[in-house]
Amino acid sequence: MRLDVVTIFPEYLEPLNVSLVGKARARGVLDVHVHDLREWTYDRHNTVDDTPYGGGPGMVMKTEPWGEALDTSLADGYEAGAHSPVLVVPTPSGRPFTQELAVELSTEPWLLFTPARYEGIDRRVIDEYATRLRVVEVSIGDYVLAGGEAAVLVITEAVARLLPGVLGNAESHRDDSFAPGAMANLLEGPVFTKPPEWRGRAIPDVLLSGHHGKIARWRRDQAFARTALNRPDLIERCEASAFDKKDREILSILGFAPEPGGRFWRRPTAVEE
Ligand SMILES: C[S@@+](CC[C@H](N)C(=O)[O-])C[C@H]1O[C@@H](n2cnc3c(N)ncnc32)[C@H](O)[C@@H]1O
Numbered sequence: 001m002r003l004d005v006v007t008i009f010p011e012y013l014e015p016l017n018v019s020l021v022g023k024a025r026a027r028g029v030l031d032v033h034v035h036d037l038r039e040w041t042y043d044r045h046n047t048v049d050d051t052p053y054g055g056g057p058g059m060v061m062k063t064e065p066w067g068e069a070l071d072t073s074l075a076d077g078y079e080a081g082a083h084s085p086v087l088v089v090p091t092p093s094g095r096p097f098t099q100e101l102a103v104e105l106s107t108e109p110w111l112l113f114t115p116a117r118y119e120g121i122d123r124r125v126i127d128e129y130a131t132r133l134r135v136v137e138v139s140i141g142d143y144v145l146a147g148g149e150a151a152v153l154v155i156t157e158a159v160a161r162l163l164p165g166v167l168g169n170a171e172s173h174r175d176d177s178f179a180p181g182a183m184a185n186l187l188e189g190p191v192f193t194k195p196p197e198w199r200g201r202a203i204p205d206v207l208l209s210g211h212h213g214k215i216a217r218w219r220r221d222q223a224f225a226r227t228a229l230n231r232p233d234l235i236e237r238c239e240a241s242a243f244d245k246k247d248r249e250i251l252s253i254l255g256f257a258p259e260p261g262g263r264f265w266r267r268p269t270a271v272e273e
Pocket residue numbers: 089090091092093114115116117118119120121138139140141142143144145146147148149151
């Protein structure tokens with residue numbers, strides 16, 4: 001996968017050389033190109049922003065440097081044989097970044113990121129490239145950062161660990177929170193490692209039983225308990241067909257009941273129970 005990032009703070013992307021993403025780069029799984037937007041400014045102050053039309057506080061990033069930076073990055077990529085770029089635009093007003101979107105982006109051959117600063121980029125830039133490329137505007141959460149670079153790091157790490165050959169154990173992300181499949185929409189439960197006792201705290205017996213069926217059931221029950229506590233909305237979004245008999249029992253204990261529509265909802269009294 002090719003990644004291009006255009007930013008006024010290339011040094012902010014240094015973590016892309018570290019750990020899992022760094023290793024993926026070293027192995028050639030990820031081909032990362034970080035570009036300094038100011039290379040496409042021609043005045044003494046390397047200006048990338050200007051006052052907003054219509055007035056108001058803050059500054060807006062200018063069309064010209066972004067246009068030239070994106071044209072050059074795209075031309076570089078095409079020349080190197082990359083194809084089908086997706087423009088990933090970090091913005092608090094974008095679609096929420098989820099594991100599902102990470103999976104979707106991990107199948108793309110080329111992602112081009114536009115982390116902004118100030119009040120964001122002049123809208124015409126996004127509209128212009130949307131006529132030629134798939135554009136995905138992405139928010140990493142309901143809060144406002146000073147810039148999009150941290151969002152690029154978040155998205156890149158979530159996407160990179162899904163690429164074939166990046167995680168040592170290809171099964172590692174199978175049971176992750178939000179992973180598609182049997183645990184869809186459930187948060188992962190607690191995990192344990194050696195020693196078997198620490199400060200008087202033992203690990204649950206079932207994990208030592210060697211009984212794969214019982215361990216899988218226990219993990220699923222724990223996932224339900226944690227999801228009910230921290231993200232009951234995830235359970236409420238599940239199709240009831242996703243739940244087996246045991247799931248329904250644990251859901252009932254956790255205060256959920258089926259509605260005529262088929263989904264499980266938390267009984268209003270359950271929170272106080
Ligand atoms: C100060 S913010 C601009 C906020 C903008 N005025 C608004 O309210 O939508 C500057 C830049 O940081 C990035 N950013 C801030 N919060 C973000 C979030 N939650 N998700 C993704 N990117 C974010 C975007 O690139 C954004 O253009």
